[in-house]
Amino acid sequence: MNTEYGITVIIPTFNEENNIASIIHAVNSSFSKSGISGEILVVDDESRDETIEIVRNISRKCGNVRIIVRHEDHGLSQSVVEGFKQANSELFLVIDADFSHPPELIPRFYEEIKKGHEVVVGSRYIRGGGIRQWPLKRRVLSLGATGLGRILFPEVTDPVSGFFAVKKEVVERAPLKPRGYKILMEILGKGRWDSISEVPFTFSDRKGGESKLSLKIILEYIEQVLNITKYSIDVRDNSVWNEWKRLSRFCFVGLSGIAVNMGALYLLTEYSGFYFLTASAVAIELSIINNFIWNDIWTFKPPENLSPHRESRFHRFLSFQCVSIASLLINMGILYSLTDFLGVYYMISNFIGILVVFFWNYFVNRNLTWKLQPFDRGCEEISPEDFN
Numbered sequence: 001m002n003t004e005y006g007i008t009v010i011i012p013t014f015n016e017e018n019n020i021a022s023i024i025h026a027v028n029s030s031f032s033k034s035g036i037s038g039e040i041l042v043v044d045d046e047s048r049d050e051t052i053e054i055v056r057n058i059s060r061k062c063g064n065v066r067i068i069v070r071h072e073d074h075g076l077s078q079s080v081v082e083g084f085k086q087a088n089s090e091l092f093l094v095i096d097a098d099f100s101h102p103p104e105l106i107p108r109f110y111e112e113i114k115k116g117h118e119v120v121v122g123s124r125y126i127r128g129g130g131i132r133q134w135p136l137k138r139r140v141l142s143l144g145a146t147g148l149g150r151i152l153f154p155e156v157t158d159p160v161s162g163f164f165a166v167k168k169e170v171v172e173r174a175p176l177k178p179r180g181y182k183i184l185m186e187i188l189g190k191g192r193w194d195s196i197s198e199v200p201f202t203f204s205d206r207k208g209g210e211s212k213l214s215l216k217i218i219l220e221y222i223e224q225v226l227n228i229t230k231y232s233i234d235v236r237d238n239s240v241w242n243e244w245k246r247l248s249r250f251c252f253v254g255l256s257g258i259a260v261n262m263g264a265l266y267l268l269t270e271y272s273g274f275y276f277l278t279a280s281a282v283a284i285e286l287s288i289i290n291n292f293i294w295n296d297i298w299t300f301k302p303p304e305n306l307s308p309h310r311e312s313r314f315h316r317f318l319s320f321q322c323v324s325i326a327s328l329l330i331n332m333g334i335l336y337s338l339t340d341f342l343g344v345y346y347m348i349s350n351f352i353g354i355l356v357v358f359f360w361n362y363f364v365n366r367n368l369t370w371k372l373q374p375f376d377r378g379c380e381e382i383s384p385e386d387f388n
């Protein structure tokens with residue numbers, strides 16, 4: 001029982017007699033295929049069918065399978081957090097019992113953690129991912145929930161996924177308030193992490209039993225988003241807060257760029273005798289250089305355990321330069337189409353253009369120019385059991 005495993009796969013269950021034996025079997029075969037030493041922890045909320053009996057029978061034969069039956073405060077998120085507390089490893093992976101999440105991907109999550117990421121999210125919304133057999137209503141609801149979550153965590157395409165892996169240290173001291181279905185959001189909002197990675201997967205709807213999504217769950221979710229926002233403002237030291245900090249720095253640098261642009265345009269035209277359009281081109285370039293320098297050393301300064309994906313400052317500059325030129329073109333495109341085709345007053349079109357381009361520019365640069373990755377630990381620092 002006290003063996004330290006390489007990973008704990010937590011399966012929350014409520015009335016899963018049709019799926020539980022097969023999912024345990026599938027998780028165990030993905031362990032043996034990849035050579036991972038893992039345990040399986042089923043966390044059940046007093047299922048009224050045979051789920052508990054079935055798991056107890058399996059655990060008599062398989063030493064790495066355990067079940068916890070909870071008697072109070074039932075709920076999916078609460079069960080997952082209980083699983084975290086009872087796990088015998090430093091790495092937790094949560095997976096549904098109903099085969100909505102493919103267990104054969106477990107080794108991919110494991111690899112991403114070994115690369116140095118602290119959280120790995122199974123995503124339906126990155127390339128290679130998808131959703132099978134979902135009615136339109138559920139798709140729309142899920143997209144709404146995902147959109148809301150992405151405002152808090154722009155780096156994560158599927159912040160409400162139920163399929164994820166997380167290192168123990170991320171959640172150990174986090175003041176989690178588990179409720180509803182979206183425990184991952186709670187972890188992202190209140191846990192301590194710098195580096196996240198996503199694994200694409202295709203979500204397939206349950207084959208046996210029925211789903212428990214309801215209006216109550218949607219309202220709980222909205223409340224949870226507000227709660228995480230409030231937490232971020234109170235604590236001022238979580239990933240949401242850091243994102244806001246970066247965004248406001250980026251905005252501040254953008255304003256300094258305007259000052260550089262205007263100043264240079266004036267000086268070059270008045271004192272150096274440049275034709276004003278030539279002067280403007282030079283002024284734009286100077287403001288791009290100004291913005292790059294401040295963003296590089298201030299806005300996007302990486303935390304200690306991460307390093308820039310583009311190691312050379314020159315490459316980061318080239319990337320920033322291209323994004324800036326594209327921004328100019330997009331801004332002009334918006335100004336032109338809103339004013340010429342839709343008859344919007346040109347100052348309003350311009351303002352909309354600036355807003356759109358500001359956010360576009362921020363997110364593209366954040367994810368392209370200043371993309372971060374875990375430090376390359378070097379071979380000596382990796383111990384043999386990391387390879388298992």
Ligand SMILES: Nc1nc2c(ncn2[C@@H]2O[C@H](COP(=O)(O)OP(=O)(O)O)[C@@H](O)[C@H]2O)c(=O)[nH]1
Pocket residue numbers: 011012013014015016043044045074075076079095096097098100206210211212213
């Ligand atoms: N322990 C526990 N597990 C739950 C509860 N509700 C759902 N589950 C489990 O959580 C997983 C996802 O639930 P499901 O109803 O399929 O959600 P959906 O796929 O979003 O419709 C399944 O493994 C369920 O058995 C609950 O209240 N407690």
Ligand SMILES: [Mg+2]
Pocket residue numbers: 096098100205206211
């Ligand atoms: Mg399901």
